Amino acid sequence: MNKRLDHLPSAKRRQLKWVVDTVRDGFAEAIAQRTAPRLRDGKLLKIILFGSHARSDWVSDPIGRYFSDFDLLIVVDHADLTDFPEFWSKTDGILLDALIAGDFLRTPVSLIVHDIDDVNQQLELGRYFFMDIAREGIVLFEEPGHPFAEAKPLTPQLALEESQNYFEDWFNSANQFFDMYRIMLERGENNIAAFQLHQATERYYHALFLVLTLYSPKTHNLNQLRKLAEELDNTLVEIWPNDTKFHKRCYELLREAYVKARYSRHYRITAEELAWLGERVGMLRDRVRALGEARLAALRAEIV
Template identity: 45%
Template sequence: MTLPDRLTHLPDRKRRELERAAQILFEEFDESLKTKLSEKARRGRILKLILFGSYARGDWVEDRKSGYLSDYDLLIIVNEERFAEQYEAWEKAGERFLQELTITRQLATPVNFIVHSYQDVNDQLAQGRPFFVDIARDGVVLYEASGFPLTSPKTLTPEATRDLAQQYFEQWFPDTAELLAGAAFYRDRGNLNLAAFQLHQATERLYHCTLLVLALYSPKSHKLTFLRSQAERIAPQLIDIWPRDSRFAKRSFARLDHAYVDARYSPAYEITGEELVWLIDRVTMLQKTVAKICTERLDGNKPGAP
């Protein structure tokens, strides 16, 4: 796949990586269709592949000193809902991205992607959801099938935006205090795995809260690495919460990320008391920062606010 001339702002190595990412996505999707028995299940199509975020805008970050790297963010638009979100091809593509990032080193930049149906994206644009409106306006189309235009975006009023954001904040933020308290309680009782799971849930809710309040959209995911990347993309104040410059910090966050499944079901899962103390401190910091970010956004959208 040859990328469009609009990506001339990217270095050659970045263009090659994006070409590789696109290749993997199409390969896994096409391979999944071959295994289907019914004609209906083989009708899947990728209609559009859109790069959004910092690499589309040209303001990506590669801070080798701190360890922070911007990710590639891709929106995949498919023809039917059955081929979106939980379709098996996307899990396999994610596994290949991780393998090429950490083992074969064919990729030097993490790849994040979300998948939505054509109807869903157009519905989101018709509702004026800022996340999709921004992608339609600023995203770089890497591939598109002819005959599938995006709907002209609607503009939400500040009042409607604030009402939705307030609802999301009230839904997602309050329970984080209980989950943090639960993590400390189970840590003190020596149940480190359950403490880790509670802490994962608090962290997940905080990232969903941030994304929903600021963008009125959050992907359906439990993966903290992915949610962290998406939240930090629109709220850079969150970046410094998680140091990337030490093995201890990276290991601790990885164990928190894996706690959603492994802390409950895997006998091989391990986390130390020291790691939990550090993680609780970091998630508490995250909670305070998210509260500040969301409150400022909600206050700024009040009628009469400057």
């Protein structure tokens, strides 16, 4: 795998070095007080930059206030260490605080964490997402002696079958939650409607990941899902404008709905906010459908 960052401006290289140091320090702190040897002796094996900053097609748009993330794959030595809330949320918070402060870190950071056995299995199963990382990713840190498995591309027929099954399951499931959002909105059950809409949004994103890459991140975090999806197709940026306080508030209410709409008595969302969000999620649905159908058509063409 590539280890060179010559294509990045010096400021971004400095930021990445600080991010890598922060991730390593955060992991060391997270396992330091563990009593179970399996956790205390856990290893961080690799930190790999992938996505737009690895490919040299990142976006930095101060006017539109859109900036591509540093997308990082964190590889650890066993699955217990992939528990994000337990081992990685504090580090994620430090990175977010640094970004908000803006004194040094100017690029958002998105972390995904997998164990080495899982990554190797995904490569052996021909999962595009991990194959792209193995081909295009840039190693920022690694412990020696832990190579990735050789990728084994799927046949066009198998790729089509898996992609179609994933897309049908997740897209149809998202539509069901979208229908429930409408029903709850009509009944005036705004909080339940918000939760249903969050679930629809999350599942549309998962449907997109699975049909395009045969992989989807294990998260309910809409920010992370959204950023990764926009890396796959930058037209998705248009779904969520943030040019007004109303737009920003609506998106935050949707993002928070997974937990707060169900459990917090302080969560409030209006019918107007829900209607706007429903319109945007409808746009997301239509775009995901178009991208999914185009991908399936391309796979069918490879078979003929």
